[in-house]
Amino acid sequence: xxxxxxxxxxxxxxxxxxxxxxxxFRVIDAGPxxxxxxQALVAGKAYTRLVxxxxxxxxxxxxxxxxxxxxxKAYAVGARYLYPDCHTVIDVGGQDCKVTRLADIGDVQRFxxxxxxxxxxxxxxxxxxxxxxxxxxxxxxxxxxxxxxVRINSLCTVFAQSEVVSLIARGADSRDIAxxxxxxxxxxxxxxxxxxxxxxxxxxxxxxxxxRCLRQLLSQKLGLDVTVPEQPQxxxxxxxxxxxxx
Amino acid sequence: MSDYRSMWTDLGLDLERHDTLLQAxxxxxxxxxxSQQNRPKxxxxxxxxxxxxxxxxxxxxxxxxxxxxxxxxxxxxxxxEDLILAxxxxxxxxxxxAQFAVPDAEEVLPRNTCPLVKSSFGFKVSxxxxxxxxxxxxxxxxxxxxxxxxxxxxxxxxxTFVMEVPQKKTPLGRQLFLEEVRGLKAxxxxxxxxxxTAAGLAQATGLIEGKRRAxxxxxxxxxxxxxxxxxxxxxxxxQIAFYDDVARFTEKVNALCDELEERVASGEGVAPxxxxxxxxxxxxxxxxxxxxxxxxxxxxAVVVGEESCTGTRYYNYLTPANDGSLxxxxxxxxDRQLETNCACFTPNDERLDDIVTLAGxxxxxxxxxxxxxxxxxxxxxxxxxxxxxxxxxxxxxxIETDYSDEDTGQLRTRIxxxxxxxxx
Numbered sequence: 001x002x003x004x005x006x007x008x009x010x011x012x013x014x015x016x017x018x019x020x021x022x023x024x025f026r027v028i029d030a031g032p033x034x035x036x037x038x039q040a041l042v043a044g045k046a047y048t049r050l051v052x053x054x055x056x057x058x059x060x061x062x063x064x065x066x067x068x069x070x071x072x073k074a075y076a077v078g079a080r081y082l083y084p085d086c087h088t089v090i091d092v093g094g095q096d097c098k099v100t101r102l103a104d105i106g107d108v109q110r111f112x113x114x115x116x117x118x119x120x121x122x123x124x125x126x127x128x129x130x131x132x133x134x135x136x137x138x139x140x141x142x143x144x145x146x147x148x149x150v151r152i153n154s155l156c157t158v159f160a161q162s163e164v165v166s167l168i169a170r171g172a173d174s175r176d177i178a179x180x181x182x183x184x185x186x187x188x189x190x191x192x193x194x195x196x197x198x199x200x201x202x203x204x205x206x207x208x209x210x211x212r213c214l215r216q217l218l219s220q221k222l223g224l225d226v227t228v229p230e231q232p233q234x235x236x237x238x239x240x241x242x243x244x245x246x
Numbered sequence: 247m248s249d250y251r252s253m254w255t256d257l258g259l260d261l262e263r264h265d266t267l268l269q270a271x272x273x274x275x276x277x278x279x280x281s282q283q284n285r286p287k288x289x290x291x292x293x294x295x296x297x298x299x300x301x302x303x304x305x306x307x308x309x310x311x312x313x314x315x316x317x318x319x320x321x322x323x324x325x326x327e328d329l330i331l332a333x334x335x336x337x338x339x340x341x342x343x344a345q346f347a348v349p350d351a352e353e354v355l356p357r358n359t360c361p362l363v364k365s366s367f368g369f370k371v372s373x374x375x376x377x378x379x380x381x382x383x384x385x386x387x388x389x390x391x392x393x394x395x396x397x398x399x400x401x402x403x404x405x406t407f408v409m410e411v412p413q414k415k416t417p418l419g420r421q422l423f424l425e426e427v428r429g430l431k432a433x434x435x436x437x438x439x440x441x442x443t444a445a446g447l448a449q450a451t452g453l454i455e456g457k458r459r460a461x462x463x464x465x466x467x468x469x470x471x472x473x474x475x476x477x478x479x480x481x482x483x484x485q486i487a488f489y490d491d492v493a494r495f496t497e498k499v500n501a502l503c504d505e506l507e508e509r510v511a512s513g514e515g516v517a518p519x520x521x522x523x524x525x526x527x528x529x530x531x532x533x534x535x536x537x538x539x540x541x542x543x544x545x546x547a548v549v550v551g552e553e554s555c556t557g558t559r560y561y562n563y564l565t566p567a568n569d570g571s572l573x574x575x576x577x578x579x580x581d582r583q584l585e586t587n588c589a590c591f592t593p594n595d596e597r598l599d600d601i602v603t604l605a606g607x608x609x610x611x612x613x614x615x616x617x618x619x620x621x622x623x624x625x626x627x628x629x630x631x632x633x634x635x636x637x638x639x640x641x642x643x644x645i646e647t648d649y650s651d652e653d654t655g656q657l658r659t660r661i662x663x664x665x666x667x668x669x670x
Contacts, residue, residue: 055655072663096656108667113660115646115653 004047005240006065007074008034008056011094011122012207014237015041018245025234030094035059051244053236055095069243071236072100072111078239079203080106082229087199090189090218090226091236092208094122097189101196112192119155120188122207125214127157128181131164132174139178140211146179155188179213186217193222202226205235250301253308257379264374267346268300271534278540282476284516286509288502289479295486299533303489304376310336311380316438319381320488321366321532322389323555323586324411326427326579330385331450331492332442333434339488340384341375342366343532345649355396360620361648362532363392370403377489378404382437385430387411389590390623407433413592415584424580431576444572451565451575453492460499461487461561467506468550469608472515473523474506477549478539484556485533517548522669524548525605527631528616529624530555535649538616538657545661546669550608553601554616559586589623597627598634605640612641612668614661619648641668 002023007014013030017023031037034056042050042064051067052060053074061068069077071091079089080102089100097120100111118124122136129136150172154160160181167177193202202224208214209232219226229235254261275296295303307317316335320327321342330337341347347368348361354371355364369375378384383405386397397408409426412419431442461484467474483502487495509515524547526538531554539549551557563585568578587597605613613635617625628644635642643664647653 055659058658068662070659070662070666072659073666096659108663111660111663111667113656115656 001048002046003241003244004042004045004050005074005237005242005244006038006042006050006052006054006060007071007234007237007240008038008052008054008059009094009207009236010055010096012233013037013041013054014234016234016237016241017045017047018238018241022238025231025237027233030056035062035064038064047244049244049246051240053240066244069240072098072113073108074236074239074243075205076100076102076106076108076239077242078235078237079205079229081238081242082235083201083203083227086201086203086227088193088196088202089235090193090202090204090209091206092120092122092185092189092204092214093206097121097192097208099189099193099196099198101198110196112195114192117155118157120185120192124155124157124160124185125181125208125211127161128164128178131161131168132178137210140182140213142175143178143182143213144216146173146175146177148176149179149183150176152177152180152184155184160184182211182213182217186214186221190218190221198222198224200224203235204228205232207233209233250305253305254300254376257304257308257376258373259376259379260373263372264300264376267344267374270346271299271344272297274534274536278536279478279482282478282516284514285479286475286502286505288498288505291498291502292479292483292486295490296482300376303491304380306491307336307338307377307380311382317381318434319378319384320386321384321393322387323560324387324389324583324588325385325409326430326583327492328447328450328454329427329430329442329576329579330434331453332447333431333438334440335382335434335438338377338381339485339532340366340378340381341369341532343485343535343649344369345651347372347374348649354399358620359392359396360390360529360618362530362618362621363390363396365532365649366393367396367400370400383407385409389588390621392620411590412584413590415591420581420584423584424577427576427580427583442572444570444575447572447575448570451579453496455564456496457487457492457499458561458564460496460503463503464499464506465551465558465561467503467510470510470515471523471609472513472517472519472521473548473550474509474515475502476516476543477524477526477552478536478543481531481536481539481549481552481556482533484552484560485531487560488533488556517546522547522611522665523550523609525551525553525601525608525610525613526557526616527553527601527604527613528628529618529621531616532556537647537649537651537654538614538645541654541657541661542614545658545665547661547665550610551604553597553604555588558600558604559588589627594627595630598630601631602634602638602640605635605638610640612643612664614664615642615644617644617646619646
């Protein structure tokens with residue numbers, strides 16, 4: 001009996017296979033044709049049941065998945081499985097950002113999510129990394145080497161980009177700019193979280209949680225410990241697999 | 247369908263763009279409405295009305311004008327339809343609900359303006375709304391700053407008369423609005439050459455009340471579980487109420503209600519009895535704005551009511567008793583209009599009570615608060631709605647969106663998560 005969860009995000013596709021516990025997982029780029037990539041990912045596999053989540057979850061209903069579940073519930077279920085005392089989930093993904101409050105018994109109680117704007121999401125960080133001409137993976141460490149953050153006033157990805165360009169032109173240290181970028185995003189996410197009166201344990205997941213600077217700033221701003229799972233990107237797919245198992 | 251091209255040409259429509267609009271609308275209607283399962287038979291009439299959306303009804307208006315009558319365009323529930331009818335004129339709700347005309351408006355108005363305001367204006371400047379083209383003048387109102395200033399500019403393109411709606415329901419506010427109703431009466435008298443009489447006004451009010459009662463009856467059957475009519479169909483009917491012939495519309499809604507009451511008696515519905523029930527509350531949804539209902543319905547929810555200007559705020563208020571004199575009736579009409587619990591008032595706590603009552607009586611599992619983007623009144627009032635519903639332990643999802651489709655994916659995620667949350 002193998003169950004599977006497929007998280008079809010805007011940037012990555014994650015597959016988690018589950019028997020007694022996590023059997024295997026894969027993280028790949030979503031690319032321009034995510035359905036094709038999903039099909040390749042599960043080709044030749046036979047699952048008892050597969051549930052899809054993520055932005056493209058409905059794509060998978062064409063023969064891949066038996067059911068879908070929202071990312072909000074999937075992350076809640078996944079985080080709760082990894083940390084049974086989890087009461088708050090923060091998920092910074094490729095194009096959205098969500099905060100979910102769980103009840104003591106694990107049900108989703110309330111949630112907040114950014115609207116169409118990319119402020120506070122992975123897309124924002126990506127755009128800033130591009131402007132600073134460094135790989136997204138290095139942006140967080142680069143920022144941590146900064147000494148005093150430069151204030152980034154705009155949270156709009158497009159405006160912030162021109163702000164960063166003019167800061168570079170004025171000779172600001174790129175580490176301080178990077179730190180300022182993280183400050184801006186952490187302030188936004190923490191503000192969203194505070195609307196829900198976050199309660200420990202706070203689990204920070206999604207691709208954004210790979211960024212050590214963002215983790216530290218979020219924890220500081222919330223005044224709470226923030227736990228990042230070993231594989232923060234797979235929490236949604238894990239949740240979907242758990243929903244599949246029932 | 248008859249050929250209306252010469253009529254549209256006479257009305258000054260931009261035929262090429264108008265064709266594009268009608269084609270898009272036809273496709274949308276097919277996908278969203280006609281594909282629904284187990285629709286009531288009496289929806290045939292409303293399907294017909296939509297198939298003739300810029301045809302037959304417009305022709306009736308054009309014929310009315312040819313016979314010497316006037317047509318008065320409006321955008322808001324505060325404009326008293328009965329007063330217009332009593333002057334022998336036809337009130338008609340104008341196009342304001344499509345993204346189609348928004349880019350035209352954005353060439354003139356600021357982009358950071360509510361889509362309803364932009365769409366209203368855009369339909370005029372792009373010459374694609376036959377209703378405004380067929381109207382002698384528009385009656386606007388001061389229900390928000392965006393509309394108030396837009397009407398000044400709209401007045402450069404089309405005769406526009408603005409009624410002031412007060413911001414507080416104080417005695418002074420009521421007196422002001424009564425003066426505004428008198429002002430509209432004078433304007434109608436001057437435009438139509440008709441003197442509004444007590445008997446004529448009483449008759450017109452009777453017609454409007456008949457329409458409101460029919461819509462209340464329709465709303466009432468939505469209390470049933472399973473629900474006998476989809477949220478989309480019920481919304482559509484309220485939208486049509488703004489522009490269809492009043493007597494015919496009332497008769498057709500009542501005929502539909504006969505069928506729906508039979509459905510309720512036999513336990514027949516359009517969705518499973520255990521489908522999550524949602525009440526929508528907030529900004530108006532002008533035709534063809536069906537976005538939120540469609541998303542909710544696709545995700546398996548049933549919309550059981552709209553606390554909206556295209557919902558209870560349009561039909562729940564009836565005229566208070568009065569002495570039957572012309573003055574007495576005008577005062578009663580002014581009072582009736584000001585009953586509307588619109589976010590343009592401060593304070594507006596009665597609306598919070600309305601939402602709680604509707605959610606309770608219609609056994610809603612949750613409320614979706616709908617604010618049009620840049621609709622500051624409803625978006626800010628949502629804060630109070632959220633607090634009140636938390637006190638009442640009613641689940642709430644707040645949505646802010648416009649007429650475009652670009653945020654559909656994110657809305658779907660929120661809606662799915664909300665339904666998972668309430669649908670236990």
